[in-house]
Amino acid sequence: LFGYENRASRIDFEPIAPTTMDEIVLPDGYTYNVVAAYGDVINQRGDTFGFNCDFTMYLPIQGSQRGLLLVNHEYTNPLFVEGDVSKGYSPKQIESLLYNQGLAIIEVYQDPKTKEWKMDTTSKYARRISGLAPFEMVGPARGTAAVNGATTVQGTFANCSGGATLWGTVLSCEENWERTAGTAGLDTTHYGWVVEVDPFDKDDKYFKPRKHTALGRFHHENCAMGLSKDRRVVVYSGDDKRDACVYKYISKGKYNEAKGKENSKLLEDGTLYAADMAAGKWVALTIENVREAAKGKDNESALLNKFQTQADVLVNAHDAAILLGATPTDRPEDIEISPIDNTIFIAHTNNSNRGNFHGHITRFFEKNDDLGSLEFSFEIFAVGGTQSGFSAPDNLDFDRHGNLWTVTDISTSSLNKGAYEPFKNNGMFVIPTTGDKKGQAFQFASGPVESELTGPWWTPNQKTLFLSVQHPGEQTRDINNPTSMWPHRPGDTMPRPAVVAIKGF
Numbered sequence: 001l002f003g004y005e006n007r008a009s010r011i012d013f014e015p016i017a018p019t020t021m022d023e024i025v026l027p028d029g030y031t032y033n034v035v036a037a038y039g040d041v042i043n044q045r046g047d048t049f050g051f052n053c054d055f056t057m058y059l060p061i062q063g064s065q066r067g068l069l070l071v072n073h074e075y076t077n078p079l080f081v082e083g084d085v086s087k088g089y090s091p092k093q094i095e096s097l098l099y100n101q102g103l104a105i106i107e108v109y110q111d112p113k114t115k116e117w118k119m120d121t122t123s124k125y126a127r128r129i130s131g132l133a134p135f136e137m138v139g140p141a142r143g144t145a146a147v148n149g150a151t152t153v154q155g156t157f158a159n160c161s162g163g164a165t166l167w168g169t170v171l172s173c174e175e176n177w178e179r180t181a182g183t184a185g186l187d188t189t190h191y192g193w194v195v196e197v198d199p200f201d202k203d204d205k206y207f208k209p210r211k212h213t214a215l216g217r218f219h220h221e222n223c224a225m226g227l228s229k230d231r232r233v234v235v236y237s238g239d240d241k242r243d244a245c246v247y248k249y250i251s252k253g254k255y256n257e258a259k260g261k262e263n264s265k266l267l268e269d270g271t272l273y274a275a276d277m278a279a280g281k282w283v284a285l286t287i288e289n290v291r292e293a294a295k296g297k298d299n300e301s302a303l304l305n306k307f308q309t310q311a312d313v314l315v316n317a318h319d320a321a322i323l324l325g326a327t328p329t330d331r332p333e334d335i336e337i338s339p340i341d342n343t344i345f346i347a348h349t350n351n352s353n354r355g356n357f358h359g360h361i362t363r364f365f366e367k368n369d370d371l372g373s374l375e376f377s378f379e380i381f382a383v384g385g386t387q388s389g390f391s392a393p394d395n396l397d398f399d400r401h402g403n404l405w406t407v408t409d410i411s412t413s414s415l416n417k418g419a420y421e422p423f424k425n426n427g428m429f430v431i432p433t434t435g436d437k438k439g440q441a442f443q444f445a446s447g448p449v450e451s452e453l454t455g456p457w458w459t460p461n462q463k464t465l466f467l468s469v470q471h472p473g474e475q476t477r478d479i480n481n482p483t484s485m486w487p488h489r490p491g492d493t494m495p496r497p498a499v500v501a502i503k504g505f
């Protein structure tokens, strides 16, 4: 199926043990080098790499030797970036906050001699598309009252994970925008969307960076794109919040490969659905359905007032989904479509509200294996805890053998304490999806102190794995005494989030 080698039960490395070392620990035979760290100059203009890198996506220029790396920067830590904000953000600090979030596009290549991956700062493509860059609003909510009439907005924000489109552009997801947008006094109707950019459009002139309102506004973790059997575009997305839903969008029109990047229009006209897991149905978030569901509710008039147009439904997607009976779940994070069998893997990281401390990975089976189906069944594929060895699954990625790779995100305030003590630092695990080791987790990596490993992405030949190291030393309270010094560069006085390249595969 799909040309994938079915060696899923084979694990090619000796698993590591959990550790509290301030280092990326890998199995024997594997090494890494830092490709870009916070503050590094990325181009001839002097633009710099942002803070707290997350999603990474490699776009080939010369196969698996040279390419662009699109990197999300999720949030900043004032202690390391803006300075003292205890009395509120100054205009300069807001600019720093916005600049150090958003996207970085860097050019990378593998040095033929040393095999290390390096940045090419002479790149004509390398640039930032930050919280200060202009974005077009597209889709049904553009220019509506629900977004205060906005047609163009400033910046992208809180970019967590993302996904590839079928036409060579990149989707990046705005997740926890409330976390800092409120404190810094920013207009939160601008955020919570899926944005699309073309890394190869060097001045962002031909393919304007855009926000896709048809995909709804919520705490978008990621986007996983595939095709229905009749070739409509399907996009799965998690809403990373406690008691939030799993979504999928289905385009009205069909994918036409010959149209290239014009296929982006397919993300402007379609239907957003949320999963009702008890009924095994995808419920459509349409204004008609929402207003019908509001009838007879205690707060009917408030609901009918809130939901007057389709734009209102998209802007308040979570409330609409719950009203329509979609299932609240345990923080749905990353989603991947299995390249082996088209089943859908969803990381549910945890949910303290419901006593789910270690999370689990859910697997949806769409009816007839058709991503366009409106019915599905599901299983709990793997469960976090001391027995499986992982806790708090977050990003997911498949390798060519059909193994599922997952990174963990135990919050840094809980690491190495109580129920989380046995797991030590956050890490990376490989879980076969078929064969006799199906569902078992094998630890491949451990991250530096108080970090989270995020955004795993392979080169096409799967000889290099790119990975972000986010928030090392996050619990630091005294800047002169950081809890981590990773990546331990000579002369550095603070830890730096960075993207690394792992080799040895």
Ligand code: FEO
Residues within 6 Å of the ligand: 074, 160, 161, 175, 221, 240, 333, 394
């Ligand atoms: Fe930014 Fe849901 O992790």
Ligand code: CA
Residues within 6 Å of the ligand: 160, 161, 221, 333, 334, 394, 395, 454
């Ligand atoms: Ca995440």
Ligand code: CA
Residues within 6 Å of the ligand: 222, 334, 335, 336, 395, 396, 397
């Ligand atoms: Ca992923």
Ligand code: CA
Residues within 6 Å of the ligand: 333, 349, 394, 409
């Ligand atoms: Ca997370």
